[in-house]
Amino acid sequence: MAETKEKSLSDEKPKPRVRPIVRLGIFLISHSFHVSVVCCTAGVLALFLLPVLAKNTYISENALMPGSASPMLSNQHVSDGNRLVKDLTNPNSKSSETGIESHKIIAQYMLDLGAEVSFHKFHPQMNQFHPLHFFSSPDSGKIQENYSCSSYGINTVGIIRAPHGDGKEAIVLVTPYNALKSGFGEALSLGIAYSVFSLLTQVTWLAKDIIWLVADSQYGEYAAVAAWLREYQTPKFSSLSTPNAEMCPDVNNLFELKGHSISGSKFSNSFRRAGTMASALVLKVRDQNEQFEDTISIYAEASNGQMPNLDLINVVNYLAVHRQGLRVNVEKLWSLLNSSWLKSLGEIFESLAKVAKSLYPKWKFGIPATEYVEGTATLASSLYYQALGVPTGPHGAFRDYQVDAITLEISPKFSLDKVWRNDILLRGGRLIEGVIRSVNNLLEKFHQSFFLYLLTSPSKFVSVGVYMIAFAFLIAPLPMVAASLYVDANSSSNCSKGDSSTPSAITDTDEHSIAIRSWRWLNSAKLVFIVHLWGAIVSLLPYFISQIPDCSPTTSFMIWVLLSILSLLTLNSVLASPLACAKATQEKEWALVKSVTISSVFIGLGLMSVINFATAEIGALLMVPMCLLAQPLKLDVRAGTLRSFCRMICNLVLGHIAFPPAALFLLKGMLDGFGNANVGDFWMWVESLWAWNSATYLFIGMVQLPCWVLCISILFHTC
């Protein structure tokens, strides 16, 4: 025994001592298969554990003090609000075709309260694809030459100046309103806003100015708010369009209001401003009624997965639940609520937690299975909307200017009773009053609480420190596998060479062959680069396709696919055909290609996780297994074992799922059934992505699609 020990020690002696960290690295690389299996499982498991790990929200900023003051909104204000609702729903007010009458009514009501009123005309700007405008700050927009008098919207803006304030900051209250076909809900939301507004003209505690924006939503809620914000933040002093707009008869008609009003100085047709916006609330009332109780939905996701400060959501949630007795909702994926596998998973977690708790009473991490299912559904929708990068409401426009904003949608338990209407006005109004009062208390801007978080329920959140773990687990195996593949490819070719040639021959050609071999990966890197270049071209193509007039989504999509294939073929032929030449030289070429692909995917995912975490997370869920499993089908067929067969099946399935259009198709199918999905949907979806400057579009075009192509090319590699 001792002898053998000594022998082994003497064997080791000539070798230089390897540092432990390097040893650990080598160990991980050599066991990359096990490591990657463990890591991926852990990543997916961690993702499913997130609802369990979610913490309760708390109000981080002490200055907010929500609910510490008793609400001042009285029945007097409610009846004021009711008066406005009645006037607006009055059929007489809708006689005018452009809905100017109702704007006048609103403006008159604001004036009567002593607020400063102005109208803001805007021309709806179509969102267009600007290939190089991703991530750039919102510009003041192009002036459109060809608009007609009929296509403009009017925002009515009322401003209350805080009596003691210095006017440096302002709180914005937005109510979208379509004067042409307003439902009762919109009128009701105006009523709530008006009752709050009428209260705020009288209070003495106001420190920030209040801006009430009645956004004309006939061209979309977002467009109206965005147009107003554009004018507020980046006004154009030299505008050629205004003289034309003045010529439109309706506009002049609108400004006749000035004559009617007695306190004329409060009204002006020029744009009015208050200070820096501290936060914004968008208030909506849904027409469609809720069956059980009055609920309020919070929408917070802005473009590219940006979220408002968590404190804002906390304040709304706290006031709604604990003060006004409203049920608070955040968006859920409803289809997940009934899934049985999720329920059983929840039950497993619950029973595990029970066991753990019985072992050690301080381990209290379990949540009931139903709660788990709801949490997962909320988390999934939170991830989905953040990943999409498209704002979920008009509040998204504020986020572009670093203003914290959320949309509150009240869905009342509907009845035609007048008592009910007063009740909803009172409770909604008191909620808004409380939120405004809390924000008004703020000395600093929102900064205390989280900006990076996922919601699992209105009162529970997962912070960035926790949800990063799942993602880190998912992408951790990528560099290891890449390294191990690289090492494998090098060493295997080394071995094969060693076998074929005599030992004496090695010595002189060794240096040279090593030098060549060590640079062999450049070939694969070239291929990967070409495919990524192609990805960039593909993501630019829609800009040109969208210039084609009268194109249905389906045909556009077809053109896009055709052009993409064409460009891939041309690129392939122009820049040599690396696949072919690689095949000739090395049989292990695919391993190198896979290694480089995996590294590029790692870089892409890492970058994306900084820009939009949710996109990276979903992308990683799709791409990491595909990248790791990819192996030429030929090899698997040749091997013929059960394991290789399984891998082949997995590869084929993943190869289908990870193709972006297929992924979308599946997602759509899961959400609303496969019946109404069609090919044009993808085009529309992509169109919406680039219209909102979503980074997800870039991710799909420049990371996911090339990765998919490379994986497919590996699958069909002829070795």
Next chain:
Amino acid sequence: MVLLQRPHILLLLIDTHQFLQCWIAFGSANEEGQQQEEFSEELLVKPLPDHKLLAHFHFQSSAPPSTSNGCHHHLFPKAISQLVQKFRVKEMELSFTQGRWNYESWGGFDPISSSNAKPPGVELWAVFDVPQHHIDASWKNLTHTLSGLFCASINFLESTATYSTPEWSFPPASGNVRYGTFPCEAVCTENLTPWLRLLPCRDKAGIALLLDRPSLYRGFYHSQRLHLTSTESSSEGIDSGIILEQTLTVVLQPNSERAIEVHASEKHVQPSWSLSSIFGKQVSGRCVLAKSSSVYLLLDWGLVAELKFPNKENGKSAANGLTSENFWSNPSFELSVNPDRIFLEESSSHSKSLSILYMFQVEKYSESEPFDIGLMWKVPVAWLCQQTPLHASRFFMGSGNERGAIAISLKSTQFTEGFMSANSKDGSCELRVDVFQVVPWYVKVYFHSLRVFVDQQPRAVSDFIEKIHVSPSKDKMSPGVMEVVLKLPCRVNTAALTIEFDKGFLRIDEYPPDANQGFDIPSAIISFPNFHASMVFLEDDSLNRSPLLSKFQEKCPVMSYTEVLLVPLTTPDFSMPYNVSTIKCTVFALYFGSLLNVLQRRVAEEERFLKAKAAKKTGRLPLLLSKLSAKLRGRRREPLHSPPSSSSFINSKLVLKVILVAGLAVGWQYFFS
């Protein structure tokens, strides 16, 4: 000897000169009895168009240019006179303001608004009578003194990065001006009390009795101002006569409780008020030390035009004949007290109508019969105050933490259009606008990016800017100052100036405690030197004494302040120093740990030790460890089978035992808890 003697002679000369002066002054004071220290208290009340009420308190004390009493005074506050003497202050103005002056509805073209509408927070400017190189030192001392005197953080204006030296655009144009503002100062009663202490009767008697703190601070605008001028600026500085003018301007809402209840139909009726209902107090006689004590009620000419006095034509005669009751028994309003005098504005630049001033003498009233005027409105009236020629507003453009732009937009207030055309000379009517803007250093303004837009057209800067003076900011040293003289055509509708800036970075210790609020950019001053706000009232000799009315007669240029802006700068994570030190400590620990490790290690010794250990019979745990390390090394020991087989057997046994015990424990816990 001669050299030594000369100073003596000089001193003697000075001494005699002083003595003579004193003597003369004393004599003159004795002779005329006029040059006594004087104090007068006045209150002006003016209804505003938006149902509010302006109350303007005006206290003036003056010390004659004499030192008859050495450095002692009868009435004049000693603190102020000492301050003037010590720092050679020629002229100084300090204002504390809360709220904003609403230029649109409260007007900007009358003496009250153009001299009493101030930017929020503290504003201080001073003119010194000292050599150029001493000015900064004097300013610093002055700020500290005032800060102590008024319980305010005026001392922050001491640092060179906060105050500026206006060259010519600031009204008291002279090289010795220093100007500083501190917009985020919260003004409250602690600033008012020291201000009141400067009055001879404080707030114990006279008109100052009305200054009830809760009702004052409930108002919409509150500005307390202290303006002093030393009339005679002799080189010694001792003999100067000082005039101290203390004003307090408040805008209040009369009986706001009722305003809630009234409905839209009644809302146009101006609320009726009385002094006791606004301030909750009454005046019970004058301050006995005051030379004059009077209350004025001013009806704006716009309001007078609306009221349609029955005999407008012979208004002047009515003003002379005090008995004419036409002016206070008007069908549209009623005064509760008959005024002692009525003044009509003598001549106004606007021909439409003339302002009316009612005067009430407080002397007549006493404790038993307190003075209280009230105004009852009978019919709704609406009128507009006269505004500045151009309404100025300032705002930020752009978003993000990197850069932005400041825009000053000027909008014509059609109101004064006719007036302007009247002012035009030989067809080429021009409107001069002075803009004075101070920008803190962390807002790095690019002066070359100044752009001018007139009537929504981009125009060449040289076309409209007649004169410009720029002093760029120095980091942490001095703010950027921009003074511009614009010559705009009279018919201009809108004009805008934009200037771009980059946001600077501050060091972590330069951030204030509430850094996330953002940083203030002080108000810009927009003045119209061609326009003068003055009110001249028909007067007889006795009126000459009223300091308030003589103040109204002075021609002061129309001035308005823009809003204070809040620029959000990038703020670091303030827990960062903590994190950095933690990381630093970790790195150090790692570094020194490995260094020590390397230093300590003796390779030969280690090998010997390992051999000795191998010679010994190895225990179970070391075997386990060695196996694990072998595993870590990449299974290089794989061929050695015989010993591990036994050890693995032992190991698995051990593991089994451990698992069994743990399982038992878990089961025990599970079933019996």
